[in-house]
Amino acid sequence: MAIDVLLGLQWGDEGKGKIVDYLATQYDVVARFQGGPNAGHTLIFDGKKFVLHTVPSGIFRPGLINLIGNGVVVDPIVLAEEVASLKKAGVDYQGRLLMARKAHLILPTHRYLDAASENAKGKSKIGSTLKGIGPTYMDKTGRNGLRAGDLHQANFQERYEALKEKHMRLLAIYPEVDFDLKAEEQRWMESIELLRQLPMVDGEYFIQNALDDGKKILAEGAQGSMLDIDYGTYPYVTSSNTITAGVCTGLGVSPSKIGEVIGISKAYCTRVGSGPFPTELHGEVGERLRAEGGEFGATTGRPRRCGWIDLPQLRYTIMLNGVTQLVITKIDVLNQFEELETATAYRVDGKETRQLPYDICDVDLQPVYQKHPGWVRDLDRVSSYGQLPEQARDYLLFLEDQLEVEVTMISTGPEREKLILK
Ligand code: GDP
Numbered sequence: 001m002a003i004d005v006l007l008g009l010q011w012g013d014e015g016k017g018k019i020v021d022y023l024a025t026q027y028d029v030v031a032r033f034q035g036g037p038n039a040g041h042t043l044i045f046d047g048k049k050f051v052l053h054t055v056p057s058g059i060f061r062p063g064l065i066n067l068i069g070n071g072v073v074v075d076p077i078v079l080a081e082e083v084a085s086l087k088k089a090g091v092d093y094q095g096r097l098l099m100a101r102k103a104h105l106i107l108p109t110h111r112y113l114d115a116a117s118e119n120a121k122g123k124s125k126i127g128s129t130l131k132g133i134g135p136t137y138m139d140k141t142g143r144n145g146l147r148a149g150d151l152h153q154a155n156f157q158e159r160y161e162a163l164k165e166k167h168m169r170l171l172a173i174y175p176e177v178d179f180d181l182k183a184e185e186q187r188w189m190e191s192i193e194l195l196r197q198l199p200m201v202d203g204e205y206f207i208q209n210a211l212d213d214g215k216k217i218l219a220e221g222a223q224g225s226m227l228d229i230d231y232g233t234y235p236y237v238t239s240s241n242t243i244t245a246g247v248c249t250g251l252g253v254s255p256s257k258i259g260e261v262i263g264i265s266k267a268y269c270t271r272v273g274s275g276p277f278p279t280e281l282h283g284e285v286g287e288r289l290r291a292e293g294g295e296f297g298a299t300t301g302r303p304r305r306c307g308w309i310d311l312p313q314l315r316y317t318i319m320l321n322g323v324t325q326l327v328i329t330k331i332d333v334l335n336q337f338e339e340l341e342t343a344t345a346y347r348v349d350g351k352e353t354r355q356l357p358y359d360i361c362d363v364d365l366q367p368v369y370q371k372h373p374g375w376v377r378d379l380d381r382v383s384s385y386g387q388l389p390e391q392a393r394d395y396l397l398f399l400e401d402q403l404e405v406e407v408t409m410i411s412t413g414p415e416r417e418k419l420i421l422k
């Protein structure tokens with residue numbers, strides 16, 4: 001058995017939550033492999049809306065196991081809130097939500113450090129979600145971190161205090177920021193009790209045993225490939241490997257176990273936070289995409305920057321991830337546009353290229369656009385590929401042709417059932 005992967009090919013918020021929730025019925029296990037509560041995955045079904053930050057998006061499908069994998073960083077406060085809202089909604093998560101022991105914990109002082117470090121960056125700030133992601137991964141690679149499994153060890157409190165003290169010494173180098181450490185610490189201490197009660201597993205053995213038993217596993221990505229710590233638009237990235245390779249380290253599976261790689265892209269492009277975004281539209285068209293697409297962050301509520309789909313960018317992330325199937329989401333957002341554009345190449349210092357330049361953050365880069373006719377009608381009653389307007393099918397065919405990968409699903413609205421299988 002292999003493990004399939006579903007991940008975002010842009011700068012996050014491609015609609016991963018919706019598609020994982022839809023696909024989950026075909027799997028026995030859904031596992032998050034990286035990131036943390038910087039993620040906000042929206043699911044809409046039966047007239048209800050849920051935004052998940054740490055809990056995998058398979059949780060609403062009865063019987064399915066959901067694993068928070070080794071590569072994830074977990075804030076007990078956020079997780080406790082998520083679990084409370086699941087409980088309130090009557091979701092039976094007991095025994096179905098598992099925690100990998102090697103996942104690192106986000107302490108209140110990690111969030112404090114995130115805020116202080118962003119604040120000190122001034123104009124060059126990353127636009128972090130301030131969930132403590134960077135400082136927690138720094139402690140992981142710096143070999144200082146606390147892991148979920150440590151919660152069951154006798155010296156946990158001692159180790160917590162030691163790490164907190166270290167953070168306090170670091171905080172002294174930054175200008176002061178508002179952070180109510182006492183209150184946050186109290187919430188944290190209450191929340192770790194819930195974490196202590198969740199079933200914990202050695203994630204790598206759990207996954208291997210599940211594969212040996214013939215179980216089907218879906219790895220759910222967070223963020224998007226352009227936010228990858230190694231291959232994204234550094235330094236305007238997150239602190240984990242968001243690409244397929246991150247599944248191997250984040251869940252403890254070998255590369256030979258990777259099966260289908262399902263990449264997701266919006267029919268246009270968005271980014272939240274700072275950093276380069278070649279096809280960003282600053283005027284009326286960008287505003288219109290934001291309004292039609294409801295482009296405001298699921299975690300922070302910040303307005304997302306919007307622009308046309310960027311094919312050099314997508315070719316790059318399809319290459320990095322070994323994408324075998326493409327899902328195009330939010331095609332309905334383009335419904336009322338008379339004309340659409342796609343960036344097919346870049347002009348960098350006057351020369352045309354299909355590659356992303358190393359110095360993408362600094363270089364003079366102009367996208368080369370191609371125009372496409374819009375379909376100017378709604379897709380409310382469209383339930384099969386053949387019913388899509390001709391212009392929409394042409395647009396999708398163009399994407400397939402340019403990206404050399406097959407589009408297998410098209411999402412036509414935020415609700416679970418608004419999905420066309422090709
Ligand atoms: P994720 O982080 O990749 O899971 O995506 P988010 O949940 O942050 O953002 C996607 C947003 O688009 C959410 O508000 C979804 O409800 C919404 N959405 C998902 N698919 C579609 C779609 O096909 N059409 C429209 N209009 N909205 C969608």
Ligand code: IMO
Nearest residue numbers: 012013038039040127128129222223238272273
């Ligand atoms: P999902 O899983 C979109 C962005 C932040 C910021 C940068 C670093 O919902 O797609 P961090 O908090 O990681 O230090 O922020 O990454 N970012 C996301 N943007 N979707 C996300 O997750 C994101 N997670 C982080 O806005 O620019």
Ligand code: MG
Nearest residue numbers: 013040041298
């Ligand atoms: Mg999101």
